[in-house]
Amino acid sequence: xxxxxxxxxxxxxxxxxxxxxxxxxxxxxxxxxxxxxxxxxxxxxxxxxxxxxxxxxxxxxxxxxxxxxxxxxxxxxxxxxxxxxxxxxxxxxxxxxxxxxxxxxxxxxxxxxxxxxxxxxxxxxxxxxxxxxxxxxxxxxxxxxxxxxxxxxxxxxxxxxxxxxxxxxxxxxxxxxxxxxxxxxxxxxxxxxxxxxxxxxxxxxxxxxxxxxxxxxxxxxxxxxxxxxxxxxxxxxxxxxxxxxxxxxxxxxxxxxxxxxxxxxxxxxxxxxxxxxxxxxxxxxxxxxxxxxxxxxxxxxxxxxxxxxxxxxxxxxxxxxxxxxxxxxxxxxxxxxxxxxxxxxxxxxxxxxxxxxxxxxxxxxxxxxxxxxxxxxxxxxxxxxxxxxxxxxxxxxxxxxxxxxxxxxxxxxxxxxxxxxxxxxxxxxxxxxxxxxxxxxxxxxxxxxxxxxxxxxxxxxxxxxxxxxxxxxxxxxxxxxxxxxxxxxxxxxxxxxxxxxxxxxxxxxxxxxxxxxxxxxxxxxxxxxxxxxxxxxxxxxxxxxxxxxxxxxx
Numbered sequence: 001x002x003x004x005x006x007x008x009x010x011x012x013x014x015x016x017x018x019x020x021x022x023x024x025x026x027x028x029x030x031x032x033x034x035x036x037x038x039x040x041x042x043x044x045x046x047x048x049x050x051x052x053x054x055x056x057x058x059x060x061x062x063x064x065x066x067x068x069x070x071x072x073x074x075x076x077x078x079x080x081x082x083x084x085x086x087x088x089x090x091x092x093x094x095x096x097x098x099x100x101x102x103x104x105x106x107x108x109x110x111x112x113x114x115x116x117x118x119x120x121x122x123x124x125x126x127x128x129x130x131x132x133x134x135x136x137x138x139x140x141x142x143x144x145x146x147x148x149x150x151x152x153x154x155x156x157x158x159x160x161x162x163x164x165x166x167x168x169x170x171x172x173x174x175x176x177x178x179x180x181x182x183x184x185x186x187x188x189x190x191x192x193x194x195x196x197x198x199x200x201x202x203x204x205x206x207x208x209x210x211x212x213x214x215x216x217x218x219x220x221x222x223x224x225x226x227x228x229x230x231x232x233x234x235x236x237x238x239x240x241x242x243x244x245x246x247x248x249x250x251x252x253x254x255x256x257x258x259x260x261x262x263x264x265x266x267x268x269x270x271x272x273x274x275x276x277x278x279x280x281x282x283x284x285x286x287x288x289x290x291x292x293x294x295x296x297x298x299x300x301x302x303x304x305x306x307x308x309x310x311x312x313x314x315x316x317x318x319x320x321x322x323x324x325x326x327x328x329x330x331x332x333x334x335x336x337x338x339x340x341x342x343x344x345x346x347x348x349x350x351x352x353x354x355x356x357x358x359x360x361x362x363x364x365x366x367x368x369x370x371x372x373x374x375x376x377x378x379x380x381x382x383x384x385x386x387x388x389x390x391x392x393x394x395x396x397x398x399x400x401x402x403x404x405x406x407x408x409x410x411x412x413x414x415x416x417x418x419x420x421x422x423x424x425x426x427x428x429x430x431x432x433x434x435x436x437x438x439x440x441x442x443x444x445x446x447x448x449x450x451x452x453x454x455x456x457x458x459x460x461x462x463x464x465x466x467x468x469x470x471x472x473x474x475x476x477x478x479x480x481x482x483x484x485x486x487x488x489x490x491x492x493x494x495x496x497x498x499x500x501x502x503x504x505x506x507x508x509x510x511x512x513x514x515x516x517x518x519x520x521x522x523x524x525x526x527x528x529x530x531x532x533x534x535x536x537x538x539x540x541x542x543x544x545x546x547x548x549x550x551x552x553x554x
Contacts, residue, residue: 004302007326010252011294014259014330021260026267026279032175033148033168034272042170053167058160059501065165066142066493070109073135077105080131081123090124091200091214103478109137110142110489111371113225113232113341113464113512114481116473120214120235125197132232133221137181140228141172143339143373146493147265148272150377153500154401155273160505162497177228178262184223184257186428191253192246193219218243226257229371231341231464239331239344240320250345251323255331258340262369263287265376270333272400277519282379284524287369289531290337293361297329300354300551318349318468336361339371341464348468350449355467356547359454361459363539364531365420371462377496383518384413386530390516390523399515402508407504416495421538423460423484428453428542430480439478442469446553452545455481460488 001009038046038053046053057065064103080087081096081104096104100117108114108131118126129312145168172202189195198215218234225232235241244249254482261281270279302325319328335342336358347358351399359438361368367378386401388410391398398405405413431437432450458480466472472481516523 003324003326004298006324007302007329008297009326011330014252014255017256018259020044020143021256022264022267022283025260025264026270029144029176029261029264030267030271032171032179033163033268035171038167039174040273042167042174043301046166049166051164051166053164053170055164057150057164059162059497059504062162062165063494064496065169065492066146066497067157069138069165069169070142070490072140072274073109074105077108077131078102079519080127080501081105084124084127087124089126089197092236093124096122099478100473100476102374103482104483106482107464108132108230108232109139110141110462110485111228111230111339111374112459112462112475112485113230114459114466114485115232115236115464116478116481118141119233120216125216128221128234129217133217133224136221136224136228136230136232137173137177138169140177140230140372140488141169143229143371144172144176144261145169145373146496147373147376150178150380150496150500151272153503154380154403156504157506157508162504169503177224178324180227180257180261181220181224184227184253187218187253188219188222188250191250192242193222193250195219196242215297222254223257225342226254226340227261227372229258229262229338229340230376231335231339233342239342240346242322248323248327251327251331254342254344255327255334257344258334258338259290259369261372262338262375265373266369268353269376269380275401275519276447278401280353281519281524282376282383284366284521285527285531286369286375286379288524288528289364290333293337293357293368294333294443297313297333297354297357298326298543300351300357301325301329303351313473319347320344332358333361333466337364337366337368339366339368339374339462339464339487341458341476343465346468347454347465349361352446352515352547352549352551352553354551355450356543356551358465359404359450359457359543359547360535360539362457362463363421363424365417365544366461366463367531374462378416378492381416381496381499381532382534383415383527384409385417385534386523387516387518388413389530390526396514400508400518402511403503404504404509412499412502414493416492417534419491419495420460420488423488424453424456424539425481427456427460427484431456431476434476437474440471440474440477442471446550450550453542453546456484459484462489 081101085095086461149162224539266279266283270276331344365378387398387400451470
């Protein structure tokens, strides 16, 4: 079997698995967020945090809950890192430096999981499990909660109430993420991923020294890392490390975990707004972009541009031979089109155009299918923009799901889509203009510029993957990337929740003969076009200076 055919068959198997999980998982999540019953364990949690889960919240109160919870998470994780030297199970590691502790705390609370440190050489068991793994669960649950609040904005009318943040948060963790992660962890252990609290062992003697073996609760963290589209690896090599991702099957399984919730949330959306067809339209948009990007990535990485590629059968530099070019291309595309950031290969070693595809996936806003929750609300924002464009074409007030898209709604949507491009381009410009940040680049020219552009794209879009080659463990990058993560996560949430509140207050508008049918393929095509054109106009000059210049020159 040739490598191209193997890659295509893996893609088809992945699509089949996602299709099988789509309906049951989407239905389950709709029931979770529509139920008025509380599990006993949930009641204990509400009592412990002093929250009333039955109190409805307007968007301002919902936002205060999101921000307050996240601030506490940042402070707790920062303190845990600074105190690591006196914690049990630290494996002898000292406290994390202040700038790196700030960067890491912000990174994991914002669901970014950018890592400017070597996990196996910096953090012990307590910090990995009680700190980072916990944030993997709750940061993902926050994203889903905000998405559900926006869906309720479309589903409800003549009320500004969007549900209860604390109930949505707890249910997301207890009823969705924990059960899925428990099953996934067992599968990964069966595949060969490690799960222990072992210390550091010396393995063998080699010229120049010995190799150290690190243990840890890897499988459980790997499971929620992918399911929650977090991405932070237990080891520096991330999912290229055999302890995290030992076999080709585990690699395909991890890609499945990355995609399953974001895709299934489109069915949850359709059920909650009372039209499954609307969910299918959003699903079709996401799937079209995802499949298109995977096909482009495979083409760029399998294309033969010289004798070395001819002999190897593709661009093998920076890729695990256990997985091959096809599987690595699927993983890289999926992790950058979601907010995961996990890697099973080094994106810096991809072809010039291949590296550009990973960047463009993040620049789209990670909406195909996007992160847990963030992908859905990002796509719904783009749907509002597409409806507005269609309304301008025919000269009537745009409507979406029975709600008028007026001045307030379009302003909030426009502000949402401007936040991350502003962060990416402004901070990239500063990093290139100042003398000190440029010293962190391993490469010069177009590839060196791509390293900087990728870093700020990854941080601002809460992805977390790195282009490699960039020394980001400096005060400049730890501070500025941390700021990008904070602003890129929470400023868009402000606009999403404000939009949800505005929509919930409206009364429904009856459909007429002139209403745009947003469940039809025509709207799907319009939405795909709007996404690609808006992104292309925003980022094309920067892409032309980096990956496009490198790809066209090779």
